[in-house]
Amino acid sequence: MPRDLIVLPGEGIGPEVIRQALRVIDWFGARRGLDLTVREEAYGVAAYRRHGGIVADAVRADLVSADAVLFGATGGPAFEEIPPEVRRAGSLLAIRREMGVFANLRPIVGYAELADASALKPEVMAGVDLVVVRELNGGLYFGEPRGIADLPDGGRRGLNTLTYATWEIERIARAAFTLARGRAGRLCSVDKSNVLETGRLWRDVVSRIGAEAYPDVRLSHILVDNCAMQLAREPGQFDVLLADNMFGDILSDIGGAVSGSLGMLPSASLAAPDADGHRAALYEPVHGSAPDIAGKGIANPLGAILSVGLMLRHSLGREEDAALLERAVRRALAGGARTPDIRAPNRPALSTEGMGDAVIAALAETASG
Ligand code: IPM
Numbered sequence: 001m002p003r004d005l006i007v008l009p010g011e012g013i014g015p016e017v018i019r020q021a022l023r024v025i026d027w028f029g030a031r032r033g034l035d036l037t038v039r040e041e042a043y044g045v046a047a048y049r050r051h052g053g054i055v056a057d058a059v060r061a062d063l064v065s066a067d068a069v070l071f072g073a074t075g076g077p078a079f080e081e082i083p084p085e086v087r088r089a090g091s092l093l094a095i096r097r098e099m100g101v102f103a104n105l106r107p108i109v110g111y112a113e114l115a116d117a118s119a120l121k122p123e124v125m126a127g128v129d130l131v132v133v134r135e136l137n138g139g140l141y142f143g144e145p146r147g148i149a150d151l152p153d154g155g156r157r158g159l160n161t162l163t164y165a166t167w168e169i170e171r172i173a174r175a176a177f178t179l180a181r182g183r184a185g186r187l188c189s190v191d192k193s194n195v196l197e198t199g200r201l202w203r204d205v206v207s208r209i210g211a212e213a214y215p216d217v218r219l220s221h222i223l224v225d226n227c228a229m230q231l232a233r234e235p236g237q238f239d240v241l242l243a244d245n246m247f248g249d250i251l252s253d254i255g256g257a258v259s260g261s262l263g264m265l266p267s268a269s270l271a272a273p274d275a276d277g278h279r280a281a282l283y284e285p286v287h288g289s290a291p292d293i294a295g296k297g298i299a300n301p302l303g304a305i306l307s308v309g310l311m312l313r314h315s316l317g318r319e320e321d322a323a324l325l326e327r328a329v330r331r332a333l334a335g336g337a338r339t340p341d342i343r344a345p346n347r348p349a350l351s352t353e354g355m356g357d358a359v360i361a362a363l364a365e366t367a368s369g
């Protein structure tokens, strides 16, 4: 039975990078027997003009039941024409929540091949291989009450609520422990337990889940400010990092500096499996819409392409193909393939499509040994 994928290229550089990701999917279809029905749908201003929503209701209802959703990017100047309530209703955040994808995996790899593009010293970044597991459905992003209120003194007051219940911490902790178990077996949990009650609860619950169910995983805890420093100083010390929604957002961007560019980072956002074993899943490059370079054909498609790799691994059960794609990306980089964001000194940079060509060529070479 073919599996079904919904593709939402979105806006800004989204469509450009997704185009290259789709070429990679086609390659796996033609050469490795990947049987995937691809349905492309509008997301953003185009969808708003046609349907009055950022994403059509009929599409939205199917995001949860699809085997996977591949998302490009959202946002940009054109968004201004969409009324704020429509924007909020169809926002990426609303979709993440509606799909129930609470476990956000953001792998961060320090490619030795990209040492010259990284802000870190070669010996600090090379060989880094960690995953930030970010809680994606709760915390400060969704807590109520929230808003901006007028004050009697003529000023205003902004309010957001940071809240985590035991069950929310438990399920993301289990996801992170399970991932660590399949890797180097080390989990470092991030919090601000020296100041925040949510952080104290976070630490308690993660410790308990570890002791009860994952005694084989080596668990440590780190305060978020120290973690930020350690990520810049010695990222190689981490295997799996577990963080709440806000901290995970911030820390994963530091990963962009380790890899050389935010354009390198893929992500997978996974829901809990339902009674039939089906699990909603959203795959997206971490970079966002980058309106300043949109339409120029120079965006780095590797974040989107590597997101296809995560989809092969986490939704389609094709670990071998995922590993093949990751090796091919490495090979393309080793061969000097560079978009401007990871440009090497004195070497011409490739276009988005050129990088797609390089990955396809490397796939063919890697597959044949
Ligand atoms: C991310 C982005 C989003 C987030 C924005 C675009 C809402 O920064 O995926 O990291 O904060 O989650």
Ligand code: MG
Pocket: 249, 250, 253
């Ligand atoms: Mg972010």
